[in-house]
Amino acid sequence: MLWFFYIIYSNYIKRGTYNMANVTILGAGAMGSALTTPLRKNGHNVNLWGTHLDTKIIDQLKKDGTHIKHKCKLEDGINYFYNEELEEAMKDADLVIMGITSDGLASVFKKAIPYLKEGMVVGSVAKGFEYDLKDKDKVIILPDILEELLPENLVGKIPFVFVGGPCKAVEVVWECPNSVDYASKDIEAAKYMRSLLVTDKYNVGISSDVIGLEICAAMKNAYSIGLGMAEGFKELDGKLNNNCKAALFTFAVAEMGVLTKAMGGSYSSVIGQPGVGDLEITCEAGRNRILGEVCGGGMPGTKAIKKMRDEDITVEGYNAIKFAWELIPQLEEKGVLDRSKLPFLQALYEILFEDKNAYDTIVKVMNKCTGFDYE
Ligand SMILES: NC(=O)C1=CN([C@@H]2O[C@H](COP(=O)(O)OP(=O)(O)OC[C@H]3O[C@@H](n4cnc5c(N)ncnc54)[C@H](OP(=O)(O)O)[C@@H]3O)[C@@H](O)[C@H]2O)C=CC1
Ligand SMILES: O=C(CO)COP(=O)(O)O
Incomplete structure (x- = not known):
């Protein structure tokens, strides 16, 4: 019994007083x-571990502190820490943050599992989907x-916290004001993570809506490609297409809903x-928008993605x-979705995976979505 109170008390001390923490x-x-x-602004002990793909980044950071x-x-x-120093990097961590892209998340998390311990909190910034x-x-x-x-043995003992919202990474380094949400099934864990990161510039809201945050995080990237296309139309007609971009923005929000x-x-x-916050920044300044711009300018979808991947752009x-x-078919089977309610997504699929002409397809989807009943 005494042990039970000890665990509760030590967790309270750990998450309640917000002293210096070890963050990996x-x-x-x-x-x-x-x-x-x-x-670091908040004085925490920070270990930054690079994957096998990050060796050059770590080399330079160790040399003179510059991030390439x-x-x-x-x-x-x-x-x-280098890839092969994972155990050392994770030793004594109170909070572990997964700063990995969605396609690498599972493989890196698997490597980290042997070093996870009860009481650690795991955060993740990745935005996307995966196969079960x-x-x-x-x-x-x-x-x-x-x-x-x-x-x-760790189920229910390691809380997860997920990050969503408009947050261009370099602006966080520059300490420009920004605002994100941390969502978790364990609100105390989200508050704990916030307590370690929040500053007067890095603002954090707390949410229990893990599903909503994750769908928005993944889909704002998808729709930003579409909004980027309107930027690319300039290449075709020499004109700004801001009316088009604004209209597509509202269709994107409706479909995320x-x-x-x-x-x-x-x-x-x-x-x-x-949702709206991250869609706005990503269609203004994101890497996803660049893909859309290239397609909107006339390059077929499959060629445009190859070009960006060759340039190592996420x-x-x-x-x-x-x-x-x-x-979609999974949700239709459950009777909770009708695919006709996602015309913009269908258009994006056709442009990017079937190489349909971006301009013609977007014009058609604008015709269809205007006045569309999303209910
Ligand atoms: N950049 C941003 O402004 C924001 C990004 N995010 C999200 O955070 C996540 C990380 O983004 P970001 O840091 O920009 O991405 P980066 O491309 O800079 O890479 C993130 C990390 O993932 C590694 N990585 C990439 N692919 C794989 C793989 N297949 N296997 C193992 N590791 C891999 C990278 O290695 P390497 O560097 O060598 O590619 C790097 O360590 C994404 O899901 C993104 O959507 C969230 C908010 C803002
Ligand atoms: O998620 C982001 C900003 O919140 C970054 O978006 P991009 O990956 O399109 O650059």
Whole structure:
């Protein structure tokens, strides 16, 4: 019995007083590295671990503190670790943040599992979908993958926190004001993670809507590709197509609402930071928007994605479109979705995966979506 009170008390001490914590970030890419800034500003001990793909990034950071993707120095006092130093990087961590892209999330999390301990909190910034590990044809949200991978002895003992909202990584490094949401089934864990990262510039809201936040995080990337197309039309007609972009923005929000509702998420995420907020930044300044711009300018979808991948640019919206398209039959089978309510998504699938002409397809979808009943 005394042990029971001890565990409760020590968790309270740990999460309630918010003293200096040990934080390990897995993934030294754009976002993982950016989160070192608020953490170091708050005086925490920060370990930044690079994947097998991040060796050059870690080399340079160790040399002079410069992050080669951000092209500026990170805060002083960060401990840097190479791929083969994972155990050391995770030793004594209170919070582990997965700064990995959606397609690498499961493989990196699997590597981290042997070093997870009861009481640690795991955060993730990844935005996308994955296939269910138990059923390779089934599309699921990223929180479900992490839960599935957790070994039996840690189930219910490691809370997960998911990050959504407009947050260009480099602006976090520059300490520009921004606002994100942390969602978790364990609100105390979300508050704990917030307590370690929040600054006067890095604002964090707390939410219990994990599903809504995840659907928005994945789908804003998908729809930003579509909004980017309107930017690319300039290449064809020499004119700004801002009316088109604004209209597509509203169709994107409506369709994120349709999918979120079908999945059981909350509309408040759609109209909050994870949905509208993140859609706005991504269609203004995101890497997904660049793919759309290239397609809108006339390059076929399959060629445009190849070009960006060859340039090593992360574009998660491309896969998100395919995953969402494959998710539809699952939701129709459950009777919670009618695919006719997602005309913009269908258009994106046709442009990006079937190489349909972007301009003609977008003009048609504008005709269809104007005055459309999404209910
Ligand atoms: N960048 C941003 O502004 C924001 C990004 N996010 C989300 O955070 C996640 C990470 O994004 P970001 O940091 O920009 O991405 P990066 O491309 O910079 O990479 C993130 C990390 O994932 C690694 N990685 C990529 N592919 C694989 C793979 N197949 N297997 C193992 N590791 C892999 C990267 O290695 P390497 O560096 O060598 O590619 C890097 O360590 C994404 O899901 C993104 O949507 C969220 C908010 C904002
Ligand atoms: O998620 C992001 C901003 O919140 C980054 O979007 P991109 O991956 O399109 O750059």
